[in-house]
Amino acid sequence: MYMKKYSLILILLYFVSSINAQWFIQNPGMNFGQIRDTHFIDENTGWLLVDYNKIYNTINGGENWVCIDTLTNFIDAFFFIDSIHGWGTGNNKIIHTQNGGNSWSLQFESNDPFFGQQYRDIFFIDENHGWVVGYDTVLITSNGGGLWQAVDIDLWLPRSVFFINHNVGWIAGGEGKIIKTTDGGFTWALKPTSSDGELKDIIFTDQNNGWAAGREFVGGGGQSIILRSLDGGENWDLTQLPGGQTLYSISFPDSVNGWVCGSYGTIWHTNDAGNSWELQSTPTNNYLYTIDFVNQNTGWATGLYSTIISTENGGIVGIDLNTTSNINEIKIFPNPTTDIIHIETEEKTKCIQLFNMFGECVINESLQSKIDINISNLTDGLYIIRVHFENHTYSEKIVIQ
Numbered sequence: 001m002y003m004k005k006y007s008l009i010l011i012l013l014y015f016v017s018s019i020n021a022q023w024f025i026q027n028p029g030m031n032f033g034q035i036r037d038t039h040f041i042d043e044n045t046g047w048l049l050v051d052y053n054k055i056y057n058t059i060n061g062g063e064n065w066v067c068i069d070t071l072t073n074f075i076d077a078f079f080f081i082d083s084i085h086g087w088g089t090g091n092n093k094i095i096h097t098q099n100g101g102n103s104w105s106l107q108f109e110s111n112d113p114f115f116g117q118q119y120r121d122i123f124f125i126d127e128n129h130g131w132v133v134g135y136d137t138v139l140i141t142s143n144g145g146g147l148w149q150a151v152d153i154d155l156w157l158p159r160s161v162f163f164i165n166h167n168v169g170w171i172a173g174g175e176g177k178i179i180k181t182t183d184g185g186f187t188w189a190l191k192p193t194s195s196d197g198e199l200k201d202i203i204f205t206d207q208n209n210g211w212a213a214g215r216e217f218v219g220g221g222g223q224s225i226i227l228r229s230l231d232g233g234e235n236w237d238l239t240q241l242p243g244g245q246t247l248y249s250i251s252f253p254d255s256v257n258g259w260v261c262g263s264y265g266t267i268w269h270t271n272d273a274g275n276s277w278e279l280q281s282t283p284t285n286n287y288l289y290t291i292d293f294v295n296q297n298t299g300w301a302t303g304l305y306s307t308i309i310s311t312e313n314g315g316i317v318g319i320d321l322n323t324t325s326n327i328n329e330i331k332i333f334p335n336p337t338t339d340i341i342h343i344e345t346e347e348k349t350k351c352i353q354l355f356n357m358f359g360e361c362v363i364n365e366s367l368q369s370k371i372d373i374n375i376s377n378l379t380d381g382l383y384i385i386r387v388h389f390e391n392h393t394y395s396e397k398i399v400i401q
Contacts, residue, residue, distance in 0.1 A: 022316055023267070023282045023301070023309045026062045032306040037077050038290040039086075043298050047101055048308075049078050052090065055101045062300060062310055068102050071095070079122045079130075087145060089119040089132050096145050107145045110134075123161045123169075131185055133161040133171055140185045153188050155179050160201045160212075170233050172199035172212045180233045193236040197225055200248045205255045208232050211274055213247040213260045222246065226260060228274045241268060241277060249301075253293040257314065261288035261301045269315060280315045316355075330387060336399040339376035343387065350388040354398070356381065375400055 033051035040046035048056040048065065052074040056065040075090030086097045087107070094108040110119075119139075124130035132139040132148070135158070139148040157174030169185060172178050176195030179188040197216020204210035212227040222244040227236040241247075247262040256273045265284040268277045282288075286307040293299035293314075300310045330345040343352065352373065354363035362378060365371075383398045 022313050023280065023311050025283050026300075026308040026310050027065060027306075030065075030306055032056065032065070034304055035302040035306065035308070036075075036289065038292050038300060038302045039078060039080050040292050040294050040300065041080055041082060042294055045083055046292070046300070047078065047080060047086070048302065049075065049088070050306075052076070055104075057101055061298075062308060065308075068100075069104060071104060073104075073106065076119065077121050079124050081124045081127055085127055085144075087122055087124065087130060089122045091118055094119070094122070094132055094139070094145060094148065108139070108148045120159055121161050123163055125163050125166060129163075129166050129184075131161050131163060131169065133158045138171070138185050138188075142184075151186055151188075153179060154190075155188075157198065159199060159214075162202050162204055162210075164204050164207055168207055168232070170202050170204065170210065172202035172214075174198050176216065176227075178202065178212060178227075178233060178236065191233050191236070193227055194238045195225055195227060195236075197223070199227070200246070201250045201260075203250050203252050204233075205252050209255055209273065211250055211252065211258065211260075212236070213250040213262075215244075215246040215262075224262065224266075224268075226250075226268075226274065226277070239274070239277065243279075248288065249290045249292075251291045251293045251299065253295050253299075257293075257296040259291050259293060259299060259301075259315065261291040261303075263287045267291065267301060267315060282309060282315075284309060330394050332385060332387075332396055332398070335396075336401045337375070338401060339374065341373040341375055341385065341398065343371050343373065345387065347389050353386045353388070354378075355384045355386070 035048050035050055037049040044059055044061050046058050053071040054067055055069045057068045058065050073093045073095055075088040078088035080086040084100050088095045092110040095104040096107045097104045119132050119134045122132045128142055128144050130141050138151045138153055141148050155173045155177055158171050160172045163169035167184050168182055170180050176193045176197050178191045180191050181188050195216050197214050199212045199214040202212040210229045210233055216223050216225050224241040224245050224247050226239045229236050245262040245266040247260050250260040252258040258270045261267045265282045267280045267282050269280050270277050284307050286304040288301045288303040291301040297314050302308050333342050351366050353361050356362055378400055380401050385396050385398050387394045
């Protein structure tokens with residue numbers, strides 16, 4: 001029995017790195033090119049847009065990628081509504097596929113003699129209803145792109161378009177501006193925000209709850225920003241995140257779990273609908289231009305230099321074993337343990353959390369100077385205990401056997 005427990009401890013400690021690296025690099029060493037856009041429809045099926053004109057596809061969650069077409073038209077963004085139907089847009093053009101991206105046909109071409117309508121983003125709510133946003137124009141279709149109708153908009157540098165149904169949608173762009181439509185895109189109204197920065201992406205999970213992400217300039221430097229609305233985009237609250245990175249893409253697979261990615265490998269996560277955000281650890285410093293989650297656990301982020309990183313547990317990292325100011329100020333014992341964890345400290349504390357190997361918080365309690373935590377109902381395995389002080393956090397590995 002002793003040798004069995006000892007072997008278990010060695011195995012758990014050997015795999016402890018998985019706790020601290022829940023974003024993993026996929027296809028290391030492969031040189032696709034610069035990944036411009038990413039779109040997944042489920043845990044297995046997804047596409048990459050590389051170097052404006054190459055389409056890659058995966059059917060096994062990104063373990064393998066195959067270049068399925070090289071386009072004659074350069075595009076900036078694409079969108080798939082299912083495994084067959086997709087659209088791409090970019091320099092003056094809209095293209096369409098009906099075979100999962102293996103071949104594309106030209107659907108629309110702008111004849112604008114001045115700006116050439118560099119289309120920036122595309123969104124479809126179903127096989128028929130879609131929208132494309134350009135410098136000063138929104139294109140609208142209700143028949144899958146057979147016919148596109150142009151509507152002028154007054155928005156500086158529109159970057160992202162999102163619709164929650166056939167009628168209600170939003171566009172985010174420069175100067176911190178967001179416009180909203182309730183008639184399918186034929187008329188738009190400006191909605192006030194407290195930012196003057198450049199908004200790169202916008203998303204809603206229902207007609208009330210939405211977020212936009214980007215960057216603004218403050219005092220000669222940059223500031224990462226996230227805007228949040230609880231009333232359908234009528235009003236927006238501003239959150240400024242430290243670090244100053246540009247935030248390029250935001251993903252909310254449900255109403256509470258969200259991720260945003262940006263420059264220098266930055267990924268932030270919220271599990272409370274944007275009330276608070278936690279910086280996640282990633283294995284790259286490259287710019288991340290897109291992030292896409294299909295549920296609260298499975299997601300991908302892609303960007304510069306063929307960077308593809310993925311997670312199967314929501315990227316729950318945040319368990320840093322080097323965050324304490326003085327290890328002598330706290331004692332946690334016994335370790336290994338069976339049913340009780342004793343904690344002693346002279347510092348003023350806030351709370352204690354215990355995380356399992358999947359990054360799930362299984363205990364969250366207030367903490368006094370000395371306390372006993374009953375863990376008899378937990379399964380054997382490796383855990384991370386976090387003690388939160390006023391100005392720092394202490395973390396330690398705990399083996400329950």
